[in-house]
Amino acid sequence: MEPKRHRDQFSFLKINTKLQKNTEHLWEEIRSLGIHPSRRSYHSACVWRDRMLIYGGQNIQDGLQSGLWAFDLDNKNIEIWEEFEIPGLVPLCRHSAIVKGDFMYIFGGTNGEKAFNDTWVIDILNRRVEKITSNPPDFPPPHDSHTATLYENGISSSMIVFGGFVEETRTNKVYTLDLSNFKWKLEDTNNGPEPRSNHAAVLYHNDLYIYGGSSNEGEKLSDFWRLKLDTFIWEIVVPKQRIPAGRSGHSAIVYKDVMVIFGGMKDETQETNEMYSYGFLTNDWTLFQNDHQVKDPVSAAQLEEYKQAHKCHLMSRRHTVNSNLNKKESFSPLTPKPRANTEMDVRTINISLEGRVQGRAPHQRDGHSAVVHEDVMYIFGGDRHQMPFSDLYAYFLIEEELKTPVKIDN
Template identity: 30%
Template sequence: MYWTVHLEGGPRRVNHAAVAVGDKIYSFGGYCTGENYRNRRPMDIHVLNTVSLRWKALPLPRKGDKQYDIAPYQRYGHTAVVYKDKIYIWGGRNDGAADNILYCFDPETNLWSCPKTTGIIPGARDGHSACVVHTNNADVMYIFGGFEEGIDRFSQEVYSLDFNTMRWTYLITKSEPPSYRDFHSATAIGTRMYIFGGRGDHHGPHHSQMEFYCRDIMYLDTITLQWHRPSTTGEIPIGRRSHSAFYHGGYLYIFGGYNSLRDEHFNDLHRFDPIRNVWEAVKTHGQIPNKRRRQSCIVLGDRMYLFGGSSPAPDGGQPCIDDDLDPHDVKLLDHDDLHVLEFNPSLKRLCLMTVVMHYVHYNLLKENFLPEDIKWEIRAMSFKNNLSPSEQFRLTG
């Protein structure tokens, strides 16, 4: 596996939510340290064209437009899932309040709607997880955990939303569920939902500053509603939160994250085999991303696209607005970069990567012996994005 692309100049976002539709990746909301997240304004949307590797910001609705009142407010700690090429946003918060309204974004029209739902709606929260499980009878989004703002506690509950009926259900599961936690990950593999990591507390649902980080992996069988804690072997990752999880080629991958007890950020990559229940540390080639947390990792085909997140600032930086529960006044650097990890890079891709690493600064693109399509790919892999500061301010100020 090779890290083949590293580009700066994209949206500077942390704790955002992202999904892929077609050959585009849509990133919703998040924060950038130093900005105002108490005032309500429409959530920003950034779109990555995975062919050209260019970002663009979608226009925001203005006051007086119908979309201004429908669109979700700018937030962080929310989730995004895809169902039938539409994107569903749930939960999250700004500095004033958390939310529990379901929003739907249509990438064809770039319009928001608020689907009508019934049933037992989960309480407002952030730091939860969401994934979609497809079966013969239903297509269901499962919500697990998070921090419930209204009652000031961690959660270990599971809610489901059946997309066919748009009905919420509070699920009574069997056996002991994962401990109360937030900022974990949930990954759908077949009819199972795998939970890894997150921040918990020795006092259960209540935050007492006695944090702990579980390194066990668990899964919910969504058919039987039974929780399982498989016995695992191998190189088990250190417990962490605010990491990324993604599925490819039969493996569940974990990248990055943070452990406050060790005051350590990570940029390691581990993979879990759900058949053999074995963990393995993965060695990659190329320029590995900085140690970071709260980034997004999205898989399309044989590539994974990583962007955003925050890292310890080597030369100062802004105080962390991690959330009001974090006891550490950490100085963090928010990222605007994009990294691409190739699971099975072609020989052509490896050659292009070598050109970008060693020759692009010597005006190789001016040479006539290179075909135009090769020049285009080199430009896409090496020229930074130009989402300008003025545009960032227009979007978030």
Template identity: 25%
Template sequence: MYSNRSQQQRRNDSINLGPVSPTESQVQEIQNKYIPLMTKAIQEQQDPKWQECKIQGKNLTPRSNCAITIHSNFLYLYGGYQYSQGILQDFYKLNMTAESFKWQNIKCEFEPGPRCCHSLSAYKNNLYLFGGQIADSICTNEIFVHDVNHQIWKKLEINDSYPQPLDNYCSTVYNDQLILFGGFYSADICKHSNDLYSYSFTLNHWIKLNKSKGRQPTPRDGSSIAIHNSNLYMFGGKNGDLRYNDLWSFDLSIQEWNLIHINNLYNIPMTRSGHSLIVYQNQLILFGGIHDITWELDDLYTFQINQQEWKLINQDTSRKKELELPSPTKSNQSPQKKRKSVQLPQIIRPLSLRKSPCSSPKKVRPSSQSQYSNHSKNQNLPQNQNQNQKNNNSSINNSFNYVQERKQQEKLKQKAAMLKLFEVEINKRASFQDDCNVTEKLKTSIILIGNPKQDLKLTKGTLTEFGQQIISKFLLPLQNGQNTINGKKPCARDGHSVVVLDNHMILFGGDRHTMAFNDLYLLNLLLI
């Protein structure tokens, strides 16, 4: 039968199977809902003092306990340790004033070989590499000199003034001398050190500075030193499992140690080793290190030399989640022996500890007893009591079914939210297509692993809601410079290497839980 409706009416009644774009009111509603949360998360993640350097081309192998130094605006790096590859022996340089950062591998006919926990120092047109670990539990006291202009390594002759083979010490350059403290002696001695040495670059001669037997730091390794005027400052370190947070000064003019008494005891940094300490103007700057097993730090402190007190700049955030209140756990103790619950203020109670407006139903084991046993017991009860028991059982069963329904609904909601991750508009599907099915699976895995709880996705200024309201830090935009990412700060680590260039501290590498890094950061010292 022929319809009298017009073609326009039939077209309006047709079903549109394509994706429906949200209306302007819906987009505005979503933006008003998420923009405040997103702005707050961006402010928490960004730190204007820090910048991450963008590396062009192939980056270095991740490593810790390498050595870096600055010569004519070039950053030089040698060796280090990587868990899967062991001790490394590669040699690189990076132009810090170039428009783009790119590592350049320096190849020489003769090289020092594998090194970690060593030092690399620049003096005039030479780089001096001393000591360090060359194999498992084996270290050396050799010195190699690299001519920057001719790119040649040569080994200096060891004389009687040289210290014993040493690694994991701390060092700095003072005038025409290399100053080093502490470390671990291997070979026949096999003990920690608290010796303080100075090495003359021109004379190839070592002098032990702490000859007096007065009060001095305990033997340790993994500490850090810095020199201000004619005073050397030393902080932290470890001896076995014992770590320190004491601060000492050594007067190079009278060659005497002094323990610094801190004026403000509330801001003293935690005990640590593998940290970094530098001098800028009239203050010491301390970053990172390891406080305990699997507890690396990302805090930042300054020590005001004139006021003799520590100042906290950035709090440690490596265990931020552990500071939150834990949810209550099940206990098998009897009610008589059960501990009294701590009454917390309503403001700081997590959702798991807040009182629910309605009491939760008691858990009942369904089919725990046979129908026959229930029937035999109910026969001996009075009629009214039997009827009350049936009503109670029916109410409990209804409550139990209600709980099961709610759980099922929650699962369906979670499943629906996960399925939304795979919804792509028709006009954008071509960008995701690939000839290889394995590539498609890898793309999906990377998205899910890199951002497992998507709740916010920014595409051409449109915010789309996924799942629960949890801001994902992987999707937060940062202000990118030409060769740096502004506002991005390093994560917790120890065994990193630092050096000062103009008004910036350069930080490279380190590790956390045996996972090494190859990232490069700049700390603007003017903003501290």
């Protein structure tokens, strides 16, 4: 079955890489010229109205990264980033964020000097942010490097916060925030996972799944847990086959009945770009992309040549696109998304820096983000050896491929 990818709209692309692994043909690097988020890791990412939202993050050299950025995942004709100007939005990293409706809920995080227990609500449509106040006794202490997950059971909606750093030590407590009245509750759970940070959390049906992270001793954990949200009882998940090696700073998404994890740090300075899937119905793990090096197919000289050749064209195109996207009605789900009035003709150009590089997988990394939209997983940012990225990748999800073990050469 062919992935949903609208190939005819990317016919101008000139860069291709040699297929080295059985998954690389499903990757595309999305290259957009113009403004885009700075290099960062340990930011947050959510999906809102067919857009990927990126907020905050850190850069070891430059410090905190600010701004709320949006990338339209549904507009294949114009692939650009837009920064949402929201007065009062404070820069954070290692926080958590979820989206419900037209609101983003942000909890915790750090500025590099201290952690916070603030809860912020961003009105995305109206570009406003408000700090929510709550009272003890169940108000959580300052958190960072935790996870937050949106849970809706048909009656209420809540944000579930698990783990992370609290007062310079890791925790395994579970807090829930009722989004209807903004009341926090410390949930009474049984003995569950050991305290951890930089783990991954996903929701599948009425269960919260936790995989990996770092322990108080700095060990990269590989245990896998399920929290039943109707009873708040923890259960360790024992799969049929061997579980992946421990890691932290990885990402996890759910696609149909499968969880997909990408990247992370397996040891100090040992980032990876391998991918595993876990079948919720079959209770087994599959390694379907092995760890491998990625080389950039475009040289620095080619980059500069292209920039100079298309400088005037890009300035004109950026003005047209930004004028369209700044119209408030473009945010209505009932209004067609804007399209550029001009088309880019690069048939005579040897390389293309704008568009998609087919067969191009991400470098090894941790601290990145991942979201899923329709049948595609998107990976943004992260770092390797403390050198951050600002790149964006699409991976076309096909159930058969997710369950196909990689061939490892002996």
